[in-house]
Amino acid sequence: xxxxxxxxxxxxxxxxxxxxxxxxxxxxxxxxxxxxxxxxxxxxxxxxxxxxxxxxxxxxxxxxxxxxxxxxxxxxxxxxxxxxxxxxxxxxxxxxxxxxxxxxxxxxxxxxxxxxxxxxxxxxxxxxxxxxxxxxxxxxxxxxxxxx
Amino acid sequence: xxxxxxxxxxxxxxxxxxxxxxxxxxxxxxxxxxxxxxxxxxxxxxxxxxxxxxxxxxxxxxxxxxxxxxxxxxxxxxxxxxxxxxxxxxxxxxxxxxxxxxxxxxxxxxxxxxxxxxxxxxxxxxxxxxxxxxxxxxxxxxxxxxxxxxxxxxxxxxxxxxxxxxxxxxxxxxxxxxxxxxxxxxxxxxxxxxxxxxxxxxxxxxxxxxxxxxxxxxxxxxxxxxxxxxxxxxxxxxxxxxxxxxxxxxxxxxxxxxxxxxxxxxxxxxxxxxxxxxxxxxxxxxxxxxxxxxxxxxxxxxxxxxxxxxxxxxxxxxxxxxxxxxxxxxxxxxxxxxxxxxxxxxxxxxxxxxxxxxxxxxxxxxxxxxxxxxxxxxxxxxxxxxxxxxxxxxxxxxxxxxxxxxxxxxxxxxxxxxxxxxxxxxxxxxxxxxxxxxxxxxxxxxxxxxxxxxxxxxxxxxxxxxxxxxxxxxxxxxxxxxxxxxxxxxxxxxxxxxxxxxxxxxxxxxxxxxxxxxxxxxxxxxxxxxxxxxxxxxxxxxx
Numbered sequence: 001x002x003x004x005x006x007x008x009x010x011x012x013x014x015x016x017x018x019x020x021x022x023x024x025x026x027x028x029x030x031x032x033x034x035x036x037x038x039x040x041x042x043x044x045x046x047x048x049x050x051x052x053x054x055x056x057x058x059x060x061x062x063x064x065x066x067x068x069x070x071x072x073x074x075x076x077x078x079x080x081x082x083x084x085x086x087x088x089x090x091x092x093x094x095x096x097x098x099x100x101x102x103x104x105x106x107x108x109x110x111x112x113x114x115x116x117x118x119x120x121x122x123x124x125x126x127x128x129x130x131x132x133x134x135x136x137x138x139x140x141x142x143x144x145x146x147x148x
Numbered sequence: 149x150x151x152x153x154x155x156x157x158x159x160x161x162x163x164x165x166x167x168x169x170x171x172x173x174x175x176x177x178x179x180x181x182x183x184x185x186x187x188x189x190x191x192x193x194x195x196x197x198x199x200x201x202x203x204x205x206x207x208x209x210x211x212x213x214x215x216x217x218x219x220x221x222x223x224x225x226x227x228x229x230x231x232x233x234x235x236x237x238x239x240x241x242x243x244x245x246x247x248x249x250x251x252x253x254x255x256x257x258x259x260x261x262x263x264x265x266x267x268x269x270x271x272x273x274x275x276x277x278x279x280x281x282x283x284x285x286x287x288x289x290x291x292x293x294x295x296x297x298x299x300x301x302x303x304x305x306x307x308x309x310x311x312x313x314x315x316x317x318x319x320x321x322x323x324x325x326x327x328x329x330x331x332x333x334x335x336x337x338x339x340x341x342x343x344x345x346x347x348x349x350x351x352x353x354x355x356x357x358x359x360x361x362x363x364x365x366x367x368x369x370x371x372x373x374x375x376x377x378x379x380x381x382x383x384x385x386x387x388x389x390x391x392x393x394x395x396x397x398x399x400x401x402x403x404x405x406x407x408x409x410x411x412x413x414x415x416x417x418x419x420x421x422x423x424x425x426x427x428x429x430x431x432x433x434x435x436x437x438x439x440x441x442x443x444x445x446x447x448x449x450x451x452x453x454x455x456x457x458x459x460x461x462x463x464x465x466x467x468x469x470x471x472x473x474x475x476x477x478x479x480x481x482x483x484x485x486x487x488x489x490x491x492x493x494x495x496x497x498x499x500x501x502x503x504x505x506x507x508x509x510x511x512x513x514x515x516x517x518x519x520x521x522x523x524x525x526x527x528x529x530x531x532x533x534x535x536x537x538x539x540x541x542x543x544x545x546x547x548x549x550x551x552x553x554x555x556x557x558x559x560x561x562x563x564x565x566x567x568x569x570x571x572x573x574x575x576x577x578x579x580x581x582x583x584x585x586x587x588x589x590x591x592x593x594x595x596x597x598x599x600x601x602x603x604x605x606x607x608x609x610x611x612x613x614x615x616x617x618x619x620x621x622x623x624x625x626x627x628x629x630x631x632x633x634x635x636x637x638x639x640x641x642x643x644x645x646x647x648x649x650x651x652x653x654x655x656x657x658x659x660x661x662x663x664x665x666x667x668x669x670x671x672x673x674x675x676x677x678x679x680x681x682x683x684x685x686x687x688x689x690x691x
Contacts, residue, residue, distance in 0.1 A: 015405075028406055033403060033406075104423070104426060105405040105419070
């Protein structure tokens, strides 16, 4: 986990997490809190990727399985160990992302454009220590978690 | 005295009396005559008286004598005839022909004829009675012979069985002795085995005690392993707590890093601290994982120890159980050995008694065997006596068969009848064979019937296959063979009408048999051949 601690480098700082086999970079500006796994209350008729509604820090937060977002046709993921709470820049709406592991904060300089067909909240791809990761846009993710 | 003889004597005395009267009358007349005239008258008178007396004598004496002599001659002639008839009759009797002996008696005076006939019939009845009696004697002797034979056989079987039982009993006695010896040895062995069992029981008791101690040691090890397992679980709980703290620290460091990043340049130093805290948390977690790995190995070893102790406890329990079972088995074995020793002693004593009893039984069986042998010997003597009695009855039968009586049981009479049947048949060979075949058919006890000519040469014969079987006559009997030297032929040739031979062994059946032969005459009474039949005694007596 020592590869994601480059907060002092060039580029925007991102919180590097892993969900399933995919590494993701979440802008630190959008990250509000990393917490242990929460126990959301599932909402009737909700999509499988929406794990439910949980209370974090006294606020109701919708929790989404990040792995289900990245691989919608794959099998439902296992219970995630961590939940990363992201928010809009104005702090109005928060969203919980269930992930497996959080590596730390890293600065990403060089990045390339997303592949054709990627969801709109996947805004680019980069590599740290030779490992590829996808860069998420928290605003778009909160606005349209389904990625449609 | 007979009347005729009395009359003759009276007449003889009467003639002499007349002569005496005539002589006395002449003398008296001569004495009383005194003159010549008277003398002449007296002479004439005497002459007249003499003439009368002579005539009277002739009439009364001489004529009667002539008649008497004639009657004597007639009587002499009848006597000769009757003597001849009596001679013939007695001759037939001498040859045993009680049938023909009656025929000449017709020439005898009725009283004599009746006497001869009565004598012949009495003899015939006697012969027949003797025949019947001899048959009964032969039958009884045969039954006695058969029964005594069966008794001899039974006695022999009994003797053999007794000998066998004696041998078995002797073997039993010997075996009883061997069993007694073996039982004594077995008792000794059982006592030794009992001592060995006692030593084994003691050793096994020590083994049980050792197995119990081993079980207790294993239980102590298991207790220690349980304690170690509890300590391991406590360490695991501590490690879980440390891991949880490390994770909380990690999360706290992440949030601090986020906050530091959000603070921009002002948060750089805080971010460095947060990173150090995160690394410390990371190392803590890595160390915990290392400890957990070591503890896993330690726990695995403890589980192995627990499993080993459990298996050891089970093995110890098993050994203990088996040892206790073996101990119980040895106890039972010791009891059984003690019982065996007692039983062996009892068997030895019982077999000794059995040997004594068997010896007594052997002695008794030998006495019984001797008694049975004596009984068998007695039965053999009875059998021999029955055989002799049977032979005697057969001899009597043959003796009676030498008489010819008017009975179907008289073989001589039957043979004479058959020979009479051949009187008109000798000219035809087929008729002769038919007569011989009829003889064989009517008399199943006859082995062979045959006809020889006057010179003793075989003319024809017929063999009874039911008696002889398929055995061939061969050289014993053949047409053209000479039989002139046979006793029966010579006897008949000497003028006897019939002949019966003594017993001899038949060449056809190897049985005893005898031959009855009868002369065959033509119409003129001349002998033209001899008919012979060989009678098989076995078949004859069985009938």
